[in-house]
Amino acid sequence: MPQGREGPRPVKLRRRHLARAVSAVVVAGALTTCATTPRVEPVDAATLPSSAVRAGTDWRAVGDAAFADLAAYLRVDTVNPPGNEKRGADFLAGLLSAHGIASEQIDHGDNRASLIARLPRTVDAAAPGQGPICLVSHIDVVTSEEARWPEGRGPLSGAVVDEDGDRVVYGRGALDMKGMGIMELHAMLALQASGVPRARDVVLLALADEEVSSIGVNAIVTDEHWAKVGCTHAINEGGIGLKDAIVEGQTVFAISVGERGVLWSRVIAEGPPGHGSTPIPGRAPEKLLLAMKRFDAWRDTPTIHPALYELLAEVGREAGGAQGFVMERPALVDLLVKDRLQLKPTTKAITNDTVHLTGFAGAHSPNVVPSTVWAQYDVRLLPGTTTTAMQQELSALIADIPGVRLEVIEAKEANESDWHDPLFRSLQHHVVDGDARTVAGPIISPGFTDSIVLRWRGVRAYGVVPVAVSAGESATMHGDAERLSRRNVERGTRALTLTLVDAVAPAR
Numbered sequence: 001m002p003q004g005r006e007g008p009r010p011v012k013l014r015r016r017h018l019a020r021a022v023s024a025v026v027v028a029g030a031l032t033t034c035a036t037t038p039r040v041e042p043v044d045a046a047t048l049p050s051s052a053v054r055a056g057t058d059w060r061a062v063g064d065a066a067f068a069d070l071a072a073y074l075r076v077d078t079v080n081p082p083g084n085e086k087r088g089a090d091f092l093a094g095l096l097s098a099h100g101i102a103s104e105q106i107d108h109g110d111n112r113a114s115l116i117a118r119l120p121r122t123v124d125a126a127a128p129g130q131g132p133i134c135l136v137s138h139i140d141v142v143t144s145e146e147a148r149w150p151e152g153r154g155p156l157s158g159a160v161v162d163e164d165g166d167r168v169v170y171g172r173g174a175l176d177m178k179g180m181g182i183m184e185l186h187a188m189l190a191l192q193a194s195g196v197p198r199a200r201d202v203v204l205l206a207l208a209d210e211e212v213s214s215i216g217v218n219a220i221v222t223d224e225h226w227a228k229v230g231c232t233h234a235i236n237e238g239g240i241g242l243k244d245a246i247v248e249g250q251t252v253f254a255i256s257v258g259e260r261g262v263l264w265s266r267v268i269a270e271g272p273p274g275h276g277s278t279p280i281p282g283r284a285p286e287k288l289l290l291a292m293k294r295f296d297a298w299r300d301t302p303t304i305h306p307a308l309y310e311l312l313a314e315v316g317r318e319a320g321g322a323q324g325f326v327m328e329r330p331a332l333v334d335l336l337v338k339d340r341l342q343l344k345p346t347t348k349a350i351t352n353d354t355v356h357l358t359g360f361a362g363a364h365s366p367n368v369v370p371s372t373v374w375a376q377y378d379v380r381l382l383p384g385t386t387t388t389a390m391q392q393e394l395s396a397l398i399a400d401i402p403g404v405r406l407e408v409i410e411a412k413e414a415n416e417s418d419w420h421d422p423l424f425r426s427l428q429h430h431v432v433d434g435d436a437r438t439v440a441g442p443i444i445s446p447g448f449t450d451s452i453v454l455r456w457r458g459v460r461a462y463g464v465v466p467v468a469v470s471a472g473e474s475a476t477m478h479g480d481a482e483r484l485s486r487r488n489v490e491r492g493t494r495a496l497t498l499t500l501v502d503a504v505a506p507a508r
């Protein structure tokens with residue numbers, strides 16, 4: 001800065017004033033010119049084919065039957081590894097056959113199997129592109145630290161207890177995702193019992209091995225097996241109804257319409273081995289540290305996917321006030337909300353490509369310099385970033401360090417389904433279940449499910465477990481004391497049944 005002109009103090013003040021004036025102008029400009037996210041036309045529920053089914057079904061009885069079946073299903077040991085999903089497939093086959101629905105199993109060997117059951121259409125009146133709807137679940141569940149679960153309510157107990165004026169069932173898979181599998185099965189039965197004419201097939205798909213290496217879905221999408229499935233649309237896990245998610249007192253159902261891609265990688269460093277007492281230049285651990293610092297400093301530019309703008313607008317319309325005004329307007333969301341989304345791991349994950357260190361290895365004893373060491377990264381990519389582009393970008397970061405390279409362990413491209421679709425809109429309407437303080441909208445999930453594979457097969461896949469839970473209850477998935485209430489089982493089965501009724505009813 002040139003000497004002898006103005007002192008630092010007035011310059012500082014001027015800068016601050018200028019900054020304030022600029023933000024005032026930007027905010028004013030955004031307020032006057034920015035458009036709101038287009039509104040999804042509210043549905044007149046009375047005109048829907050589902051209105052008669054909603055009024056004429058004994059949901060209490062439907063919920064009780066589904067809840068009892070869930071308790072029994074949770075007692076079937078399908079912990080993965082090793083899986084043993086044939087046990088779960090046999091259990092579901094038994095429930096289906098008791099209601100006159102045949103099923104078939106795809107044998108994956110080692111007592112592992114996936115199940116397909118079809119409720120065929122009753123009229124030939126499907127609209128173009130509106131083919132069979134798959135109800136997808138996975139039979140396997142993750143492992144548990146049983147000692148951390150409540151006494152007598154362990155991961156394989158299916159124990160039913162009275163809590164908060166309701167009954168609650170405990171077991172691994174209550175939320176992820178045997179609960180959903182049972183709700184889907186009972187929605188299929190309730191659809192059949194309703195007598196509503198069906199212009200589309202409904203296919204129950206219970207898959208093996210979602211939690212480890214996706215044996216089930218990878219087999220289903222092969223030409224050999226896909227001929228038996230042939231869905232154009234799927235409902236699967238993904239989001240969930242979260243109480244107090246963004247606004248106090250409001251429940252938000254985020255329905256997954258896309259999933260981030262994966263680039264699981266290792267950075268491998270090689271150098272001369274030797275004695276730890278006399279440092280050798282260019283040794284592998286030193287090079288790895290340099291590479292890791294570069295990866296650690298890498299940052300994406302946050303972006304908001306159109307799905308998230310739409311979800312925030314739904315939240316804002318219900319919340320109202322100044323907060324609601326902002327959330328309905330993408331330009332204001334960019335200006336005032338985007339930075340705040342970077343503060344929480346979950347919202348940061350859905351607005352960025354991310355590079356996360358998940359471990360390193362290669363050490364021997366402290367006095368030995370190893371010739372090879374590596375660090376492992378979980379890299380996730382939003383739709384729009386390809387695995388190839390990201391691999392090139394990360395490789396370029398370390399290209400000048402000799403003996404260091406990036407090795408890809410697994411790559412999956414991100415994908416998304418168009419959610420401007422009648423099935424999505426039905427699901428969005430029915431998960432709300434007529435509750436004034438509940439909203440639903442689309443989102444891109446931070447992680448992936450079997451839906452990422454179904455989308456490669458051209459399926460429009462939407463993911464939500466249609467139950468309303470607290471953040472604490474949601475954290476029991478893959479955690480301790482996983483459970484689901486009878487009321488939620490009833491609510492979820494009703495949401496899925498009514499979604500199906502509206503989706504399969506012949507066009508009027």
Ligand SMILES: [Zn+2]
Nearest residue numbers: 176177210237
């Ligand atoms: Zn799951």
